[in-house]
Amino acid sequence: MSDSKIFGLHAVKEALETQQDIDKLFIQKAISSAGIKEIEHAAKTANIQISYVPLEKLNKLSKNGNHQGVIASCSPIPILDIENLVENAFKSTPTPIFILLDQISDVRNLGAIIRTAEAIGAQGIILPKQGTASINEQTVKTSTGAIFNIPICKVDHLKDALFFLKSYDVKSIAATEKTDQLVYDIDLNFPLALIMGSEGKGVTSGILKMVDYKAKLPMLGSTSSLNVSVACGAILYEIVRQRL
Structure with missing residues (x-):
């Protein structure tokens, strides 16, 4: 489609x-x-x-x-409002996983993240209406159709989404290099929102001030950063590993 x-x-x-x-x-x-x-x-x-x-x-x-x-x-898919997304998520599991994408502008990265999120059974993707990659034919193709099997929500501002998720006792964790804490050192067995930022700027400072945890992946070679979809996949599978 x-x-x-x-x-x-x-x-x-x-x-x-x-x-x-x-x-x-x-x-x-x-x-x-x-x-x-x-x-x-x-x-x-x-x-x-x-x-x-x-x-x-x-x-x-x-x-x-x-x-x-x-x-x-x-959009080639229906877009949910955040109230329905979160209510449906908690009906399916007491520990849902939401992925919030902060200024991800590349449609292929968006599609790849959606593919991994659906593969690990995440309950939804939350995007800002402005400054994010379009959900188009390329996004669908890169997600290999996974986009049709995971709820997608758009909000005016990600800060509003975080406030709403906090009202449901959802903890938030931002992937950022501006921390010494590795993702492996955090207990991820709770309802959580994972925030991934753009490859150029990372998670914006206003969002970083709101989150419960900041975490990074270890970088052991000379490469200083990972593609955002690869980093997201690594963190999501650490969540899965802890919960299995």
């Missing part, structure tokens, strides 16, 4: 009004009209990511359809 595109002023406006799972908006650079401004306002209110792109990009995305300067890319 690939992500679907909605294009044209009227169609995109209707998609926004009916709260369809829009992953991202593409708007033509340097275009301005009352209709475009209305769509921009609605998208910003809903915290939907907007990319301003050249006309050629829109023509390619719409296969030269009548896009009128705007295209909405819709």
